[in-house]
Amino acid sequence: MTLDDAALKNFGFIERPTKNMINIDPLQTGGILTEDARRALVEWGDGYSICDNCGGVLDLIKKPPVQEFVHEALPEFLGVDQARITHGARESKFAVMHAIAQEGDTVILDGLAHYSSVVAAQRARLEIRKVPHSEHPDYYIDPEGYGTAIEETISETGKAPALALLTYPDGNYGNLADAKKIASVCHEYDVPLLLNCAYSVGRMPVDAKELGVDFIAGSGHKSMASCGPIGVLGVNDDNGDYSDIIFRKSPTNKNKEIELLGCTARSATLMTMIASFPEVVKRTRNWDNEVADARWFSEKLEALGLIQLGQKPHNHDLMFFEAPNLYEISTRVKKGRYFLYKELKSRNIHGIKAGLTKFFKLSTFQVGRENLSYIVDSFDEIIKKYE
Amino acid sequence: MTLDDAALKNFGFIERPTKNMINIDPLQTGGILTEDARRALVEWGDGYSICDNCGGVLDLIKKPPVQEFVHEALPEFLGVDQARITHGARESKFAVMHAIAQEGDTVILDGLAHYSSVVAAQRARLEIRKVPHSEHPDYYIDPEGYGTAIEETISETGKAPALALLTYPDGNYGNLADAKKIASVCHEYDVPLLLNCAYSVGRMPVDAKELGVDFIAGSGHKSMASCGPIGVLGVNDDNGDYSDIIFRKSPTNKNKEIELLGCTARSATLMTMIASFPEVVKRTRNWDNEVADARWFSEKLEALGLIQLGQKPHNHDLMFFEAPNLYEISTRVKKGRYFLYKELKSRNIHGIKAGLTKFFKLSTFQVGRENLSYIVDSFDEIIKKYE
Ligand SMILES: Cc1ncc(COP(=O)(O)O)c(C=O)c1O
Numbered sequence: 001m002t003l004d005d006a007a008l009k010n011f012g013f014i015e016r017p018t019k020n021m022i023n024i025d026p027l028q029t030g031g032i033l034t035e036d037a038r039r040a041l042v043e044w045g046d047g048y049s050i051c052d053n054c055g056g057v058l059d060l061i062k063k064p065p066v067q068e069f070v071h072e073a074l075p076e077f078l079g080v081d082q083a084r085i086t087h088g089a090r091e092s093k094f095a096v097m098h099a100i101a102q103e104g105d106t107v108i109l110d111g112l113a114h115y116s117s118v119v120a121a122q123r124a125r126l127e128i129r130k131v132p133h134s135e136h137p138d139y140y141i142d143p144e145g146y147g148t149a150i151e152e153t154i155s156e157t158g159k160a161p162a163l164a165l166l167t168y169p170d171g172n173y174g175n176l177a178d179a180k181k182i183a184s185v186c187h188e189y190d191v192p193l194l195l196n197c198a199y200s201v202g203r204m205p206v207d208a209k210e211l212g213v214d215f216i217a218g219s220g221h222k223s224m225a226s227c228g229p230i231g232v233l234g235v236n237d238d239n240g241d242y243s244d245i246i247f248r249k250s251p252t253n254k255n256k257e258i259e260l261l262g263c264t265a266r267s268a269t270l271m272t273m274i275a276s277f278p279e280v281v282k283r284t285r286n287w288d289n290e291v292a293d294a295r296w297f298s299e300k301l302e303a304l305g306l307i308q309l310g311q312k313p314h315n316h317d318l319m320f321f322e323a324p325n326l327y328e329i330s331t332r333v334k335k336g337r338y339f340l341y342k343e344l345k346s347r348n349i350h351g352i353k354a355g356l357t358k359f360f361k362l363s364t365f366q367v368g369r370e371n372l373s374y375i376v377d378s379f380d381e382i383i384k385k386y387e
Numbered sequence: 388m389t390l391d392d393a394a395l396k397n398f399g400f401i402e403r404p405t406k407n408m409i410n411i412d413p414l415q416t417g418g419i420l421t422e423d424a425r426r427a428l429v430e431w432g433d434g435y436s437i438c439d440n441c442g443g444v445l446d447l448i449k450k451p452p453v454q455e456f457v458h459e460a461l462p463e464f465l466g467v468d469q470a471r472i473t474h475g476a477r478e479s480k481f482a483v484m485h486a487i488a489q490e491g492d493t494v495i496l497d498g499l500a501h502y503s504s505v506v507a508a509q510r511a512r513l514e515i516r517k518v519p520h521s522e523h524p525d526y527y528i529d530p531e532g533y534g535t536a537i538e539e540t541i542s543e544t545g546k547a548p549a550l551a552l553l554t555y556p557d558g559n560y561g562n563l564a565d566a567k568k569i570a571s572v573c574h575e576y577d578v579p580l581l582l583n584c585a586y587s588v589g590r591m592p593v594d595a596k597e598l599g600v601d602f603i604a605g606s607g608h609k610s611m612a613s614c615g616p617i618g619v620l621g622v623n624d625d626n627g628d629y630s631d632i633i634f635r636k637s638p639t640n641k642n643k644e645i646e647l648l649g650c651t652a653r654s655a656t657l658m659t660m661i662a663s664f665p666e667v668v669k670r671t672r673n674w675d676n677e678v679a680d681a682r683w684f685s686e687k688l689e690a691l692g693l694i695q696l697g698q699k700p701h702n703h704d705l706m707f708f709e710a711p712n713l714y715e716i717s718t719r720v721k722k723g724r725y726f727l728y729k730e731l732k733s734r735n736i737h738g739i740k741a742g743l744t745k746f747f748k749l750s751t752f753q754v755g756r757e758n759l760s761y762i763v764d765s766f767d768e769i770i771k772k773y774e
Pocket residue numbers: 027087088089090091114116167169170171196198199218219220221222230231653
């Protein structure tokens with residue numbers, strides 16, 4: 001590519017095609033900005049804006065109130081001793097793995113773990129052992145499976161795993177495993193537990209101390225109404241001096257935390273998280289209503305012949321459906337497996353991956369009953385249209 | 388902190404105090420958004436917006452044209468075989484160090500290296516050896532120093548360094564060392580060279596192949612008119628199969644690059660880089676004028692009794708000044724060492740760190756002659772006021 005005027009015309013400002021659509025994409029429902037965050041984005045958009053009055057440590061900046069947010073509000077919100085901002089849930093997970101494990105150590109992952117947990121472990125050069133889950137239709141993780149996985153690791157390698165991880169909820173079925181029980185099983189073997197809360201922190205109440213977990217990874221762009229990439233990392237020191245290890249300082253640059261490379265969110269992303277925070281805190285207190293919406297929606301789709309997999313009644317807005325009727329339609333219509341995507345798109349609904357009909361996930365988070373009704377009616381119409 | 392309404396009022400939307408000021412903060416002059424980037428920020432602000440039509444690999448997204456940007460435009464712009472988006476220059480540096488070196492290996496850094504290069508090496512658990520620079524007033528890096536440092540490493544550890552790094556320009560004096568020469572010295576020993584271009588890519592022309600360097604780290608929020616955190620990483624495979632190593636894929640998740648944890652800029656930051664790109668390409672072609680402005684400004688300040696350190700005549704907008712006269716004033720005025728900051732602030736000028744008078748850095752990048760004249764006049768006024 002020669003960077004002449006013609007080539008450069010492909011870049012510049014580009015419109016977002018899904019703007020103003022009803023959004024049920026699980027990746028996106030919890031990351032939609034609040035009005036305050038949208039204003040913050042414009043106000044703080046310039047590179048390094050947040051560093052106007054930095055004394056050398058990003059999370060100690062007083063104006064804007066980064067220090068208060070990171071060192072007071074976030075620990076309270078997550079129920080941890082120490083919190084930091086990262087670039088996302090995966091970066092939080094990698095930071096923990098890289099800091100507390102040694103190359104070649106084992107990490108235990110739930111069988112439903114997100115690929116980013118796997119890749120974080122691979123980047124940290126760790127061995128992965130998975131706790132199995134039950135199969136279709138429940139996808140249940142038995143807490144005792146952690147004990148078995150830990151014992152197998154010890155007997156095969158002679159060394160306890162450096163860390164265990166639970167995806168809470170998992171990113172496919174939206175299942176919330178028994179984190180408290182799993183933490184206590186892991187702690188019997190002195191193995192710390194990291195909770196991957198990409199889909200929970202910012203949507204529902206999560207408290208590390210209450211659950212007894214040692215680390216929490218959260219995702220700002222996924223669940224905290226923030227412009228990304230941004231995440232949070234919480235460390236609970238009840239079972240070890242973990243924050244000393246993870247946030248250790250450079251021997252040469254004494255105020256820089258090595259594992260965070262000195263600083264992380266060096267622009268507007270953190271200002272959007274701070275801007276949305278009051279609403280985010282409040283929405284977690286409204287979680288019961290969100291769960292009620294999810295259950296209502298699940299019942300309505302089941303009445304149309306779809307089957308919701310995973311926990312039932314469901315406890316989270318992220319849901320996975322099996323749709324034999326939609327799949328059957330896809331085998332005989334002209335647009336094939338893209339028919340559902342196109343039908344939904346023509347009804348201004350975004351979020352089910354193009355090409356999927358038999359199995360797909362969606363999220364009802366903050367979509368609201370009115371839009372959810374409209375989506376149910378749309379599914380009904382689409383099914384009837386092709387009957 | 389209890390997260391009650393009173394506490395939450397400290398967050399939400401917060402105004403940026405330095406908005407609309409004339410900005411000479413070296414961190415910030417190159418990161419000010421273009422109009423297109425500002426629009427992109429609003430358009431794509433929601434979390435994971437860029438993933439609307441993702442097929443599983445962020446940098447292969449076709450709509451918006453991420454693939455074209457990352458795989459065609461950026462390699463051309465940087466003069467490399469492969470490019471990727473990262474969270475910033477430091478994350479690019481860490482990715483290279485972590486991927487190509489083994490724990491305990493040595494990395495050679497120029498004596499003027501930014502702290503983030505040091506911390507990246509420490510995070511990757513590498514030993515650091517520095518190439519000395521000459522002292523006040525030049526701070527010159529002798530290319531032969533790299534040969535000496537490499538030979539010392541080999542004789543002391545029995546192993547060649549895994550990597551050498553040059554800060555181009557360095558972040559204090561804005562000195563541009565002889566990168567081409569340094570690359571050829573390193574290559575005599577088969578040591579690859581990483582160029583830290585946080586202050587160059589996006590401001591001035593930089594071409595890895597032309598300079599013969601193996602890796603380029605750039606910073607979007609610092610020098611590419613982007614909302615951060617965002618950076619670029621370029622890999623030139625002329626001297627080794629480096630991109631295969633750095634961008635190796637997960638054995639279990641076959642389309643995910645381990646070192647990037649699968650994906651990096653998962654929101655609007657990348658869309659701001661794409662939005663600004665046409666202007667950024669054009670401004671690098673205007674670099675001679677920027678250098679002329681810097682030299683003009685340096686002469687004017689020297690005429691007022693300040694001394695510009697580092698290369699002279701200077702070749703970059705980032706400049707370091709010694710100001711014995713301002714320091715002398717600070718020792719006897721009421722506001723002490725904060726007087727300069729306050730005087731400049733009252734004149735709507737932002738960017739010299741509060742409390743500094745004797746030594747400080749600033750940047751003239753895209754400030755323009757008119758504002759630069761105003762700044763010179765302001766210094767003149769301030770000096771006269773306290774004479
Ligand atoms: C369960 C789960 N964990 C983690 C992530 C990654 O989150 P982040 O983008 O913050 O790294 C995802 C993203 O899809 C996810 O679904």
